[in-house]
Amino acid sequence: MKKNPFKQTMIIVLCISLILTSVVLEVFAKEHQDSLGLYAKSAVLMDADSGRVLYGKEEEQFLANASTTKIMTCILAIESGRLDETVTVSQHAASMPKVHLGMTTKDTFLLKDLLYSLMLESHNDSAVAIAEHVGGSVEKFAEMMNEKAKELGCEHTHFITPNGLDAKDETGSHGTTAKDLATIMSYCIKNDTFLKITQTKQHSFQNVERSRNFTCNNHNAFLQMMDGALSGKTGFTADAGYCYVGALKRGERTFVVSLLACGWPNNKSYKWADTRKLMEYGLEHYEKVKVKAKQELETVPVINAADNSYDPDKEILMPVRVKGKDLRVLKDKEEKVTVKCTTKKVLQAPVKKGTVIGKAEYYIGEEKAVSYPIVAMENVSARTPRWYLQCVLEKFLF
Template sequence: MRRKLLCMLAVFLLLTFPFSVSAEAPAESELYAQAAVLMDADSGRVLYSKNGDAKLPMASTTKIMTCIVALEMGNLDDVYEATSYAASMPKVHLGVQAGEQYRLKDLLYALMLESFNDSAVVIAEGLAGSVDAFAELMNQKAWDLGCMDTYFITPNGLDAADDNGIHSTTAQDLATIMSYCIQNEEFLEITRTQSYSFTDVSGKRSFTCNNHNSFLSMMEGALSGKTGFTNNAGYCYVGSLRRDGKTYVVALLACGWPNNKSYKWSDTKKLMNYGLADYNYRDVWQEPNLSPILVDGGIPESGDLSKKALVRVQVKAGEQTSLSLLLRADEEVKMEIQQASGLTAPVAQGETIGKVVYTLNGNTVAEYPIVTEAPVEKISLNWCLKKVWDHVILHAEDSSGLPF
């Protein structure tokens, strides 16, 4: 009886307080999303990818770019006037009317909490003068972040196409954009707010917006996120989490269609849990063993031409003595010294002559320049004549005991 009770207690504890163990990377078939990426937001490294470079429509996840561009280029107290075009946007919408005025701050809360399509257009037209001009700003920002497979046409993510392609991104690009956005405290404050109330500038109309990002309450450390849906894009999501010193971003595209609204939460939690369980920070810094380099045609430090001219070198890494990377237990970072085998005089102090490269799976994760510690002058006729003259003077003093 006692043994039976102990077994029942053990089962209860296992079910209630599961041990933290490593989790295998999800098989592609285990995810609903057609494209998915798990990214280390601090380094930008992709930790998991399923069709991560496939170009797909991204629906209202677009609005994270609309928000960050507005935060960086606008002023929260700016007042924008709604046009008839903005007022014509389909649901989901705030219901702005042509001629009404709104503060940018209020529009951003409406944009990110309720995903209002008309709010996005009021922001775009108010900040850039037109939707097309604002889309140019969005695309430029994407390209600045290295997201070359992203193309914005609208500020709200409604399905669109033009001569250059369709409104689309990749899961990897979307994760990169989100990794950038969460560095902005105003972005985090807006996207983490549960409820926000405001009026138009005249005070005649009142609104209350509620946060629809359910992931914020699903996992400890949930940081920010944005949902999306259109008929072409399906359900999309991009979200972030910070826990135990790790910051992850998950991006999902085409993650089911009605009635599969919950698929995105299942995929997000599965990828986040994989990151939390299998990746930990490890210090991979190695002190490189660097030998002096031969300098052809250089003056030896001693001035004795029978000796070789050498220059000492060092890694230019400031005061850095560690390199912490988020790694799986089976991953190995390799260090390689790439430097010139020889130099030709003259050589300047601080001259870059190579680099120390850290690689993981063939990809560079960090690199530091190798520089010379001191200058090495070139042997010249003037130097040789001075050397001979000094030699003559020295011997003259030795023979006479008097200055020459």
Template sequence: MRYAIGMLLAAAILFLSPLPGNRAFGQELKNQTVETNDELKLYAQSAVLMDGVTGRILYGKNEDQIRPMASTTKIMTCIIALEYGNLEDKVTASQNAASQPKVHLGVRKGETFLLKDLLYSLMLESHNDSAMMIAEHIGGSREGFAELMNQKARDLGCKNTYFITPNGLDASEEKEGQVKAHSTTAADLARIMNYCIGQSPRKKEFLEITGTQSYFFQNQEGKRSFSCTNHNALLSMMSGAFSGKTGFTGGAGYTYVGSISDEGRTYTIALLGCGWPPHKTYKWSDARKLLQYGMDRFHYREVYKEPSLPDIEVKGGIASSGRLEDPVSVACTLGEEEKSLKLLLADEEKVTVQTRIQKELTAPVYEGQAVGTIVYRLNGEAVKTYPIYTAGEVKRLTLPWCVKRILSRYLTMAGPEEILPAA
């Protein structure tokens, strides 16, 4: 019996030896790009077709090339005004605003309008004086408003975008020893649009304004009336088109950014340098090509697969049976996330699944402890990560527990005649 007790104590000391701690795994979600060689032969010098939900670029042509953006700028002007202002704000025209070049509403210095009315003027008719009135009202000055625009661009991850004007007129300025132009990329412009239509807390108002075909209003003095017609022809050209903005300057050429929904899918496109006069219709040709390409090639597929998760061995723990000789392990489970993953994929695209889970743990183990991940990858990059957790707990094997267990077993094995003294 003394030999048995000694062996059990030695085993307990072995179980109590220190082992490496737990290590959790993780992978940052990244946007993916489908490689293309401009098979659509677009007129635009830069173009993007983007998944309006995830931001994945489905088709790109020079999508990271920095170019002037013209009045597509006004989607940022509009969303900043909606987020920082009040639609019922009264806005008074300065001399600077009144002197902005065409296309303009024709405001006069000292004339007052509702911010709401100016936003319709901005987005439907692309009026440059309305843009400056909005900027000076919200930002205090053109420069102050530009800083709000640039900060929002940084927040959205638009690293190749720089705003100077609220209306998109060609401009440049010296900043931190460098000459910077009012510019963006097709990829950044599409990201900004995605934010406006799907992520901004004021997306409802943005969609209402940009989806309106015509609008009528008066100045606050009640002396002049104005009417606006939406110049986003795609709204009537393609079923499902619901928002967008055109633009043109001599430096930028014709530009366009817009979104369309079809069978539960949302696509955003951006076109920069899409011809110069007289080729005003090039942007509509490119827009139809890009959107039709997206609708024909990309469809939602359910790629989630229910995993088979192994139990993890636990060192220095107490088995659920309470016997020292039994192996110790803990079951695993996924978190409470929805067990579904639908991705917008081309027919030939494949999603791979990688499970990374720790091979062993050291007691004590707590229920809900992170022990690994299941990573879904598209084109080698993570698009979704599911964390793996322990489904139960395992207490640590301690010397007092071992002694108590040994004594209990010894007393159970020894009969009363062995323990009690003889009569």
């Protein structure tokens, strides 16, 4: 039987293609794998109290973050405005794409109601109306967003829009990192108004003119997934994929999870699976323990110190202590807590009680958890001509 050279060539090409595809997929899987098998391209489990990253996967990779942006929009509006203020609607706000409230330029709203629209239904037009009201314009509000992010210690965040729609400007594209997003959420959940809004199941309201009625329902499924769920915000755009940031509190422990690029359609449920996995990891591995603030430290010599003994040769030693309370820290059961204390080698009189002369750094494993000042425990006066005269009198007359 005569062999078909073309057919043989095609079979060889197909085999090579399959092998190369397998290799590429294997390399991709290795590059993106993590011990928990998360779907998200970037993820963080954070201790909300300390800001410590307890589990991270590509946590500092800059990515689009979609409507999770709205947690920043919400907290800025709460802090910068009054909830009973009236918000007018610009043509720009009314032109925002779905998901939207459907506002028109004839409407006015209470800021409070638009915040529910923003966080429960993720309405893009409400986000722009809020931004224009609080900042004067979307651009000015974006400046406020970025300033706040820097204030919170976010190093790789760039906000352009208040709603998280994909955008670019001369500086770059709209986005953040999983670590920065978790940091922002850790700050937001300390605000009672933010928690009240994001925990509300349903909110009904009217425009100020009372000519239209609206109802917003909470789409944060995490609130019903786990006991202690505090808050959260979903997001999706073509660039960002499915995103999520949420918080949970159990006893003294508060965890924040952030997920970026956690699948694209039809993988809407990936974010809930990853959130549960990370939260359960935190609950299983981390506990709050008491760490006693170190009190007994070496004394520090004081130069030129005067005391009532009127002995110029006497060495004065300053007792010092850590100015801090006993700590309650979140740590893995296997992690050790150590304290590194550094103080000045000598002090120059005069010295006031409470003067900071060093620091005590508390480490959980290799990571610094907190730093407390070390302070002087007594007042020490400096030597004066009168003090030296008294020394002479004590030595030769008494």
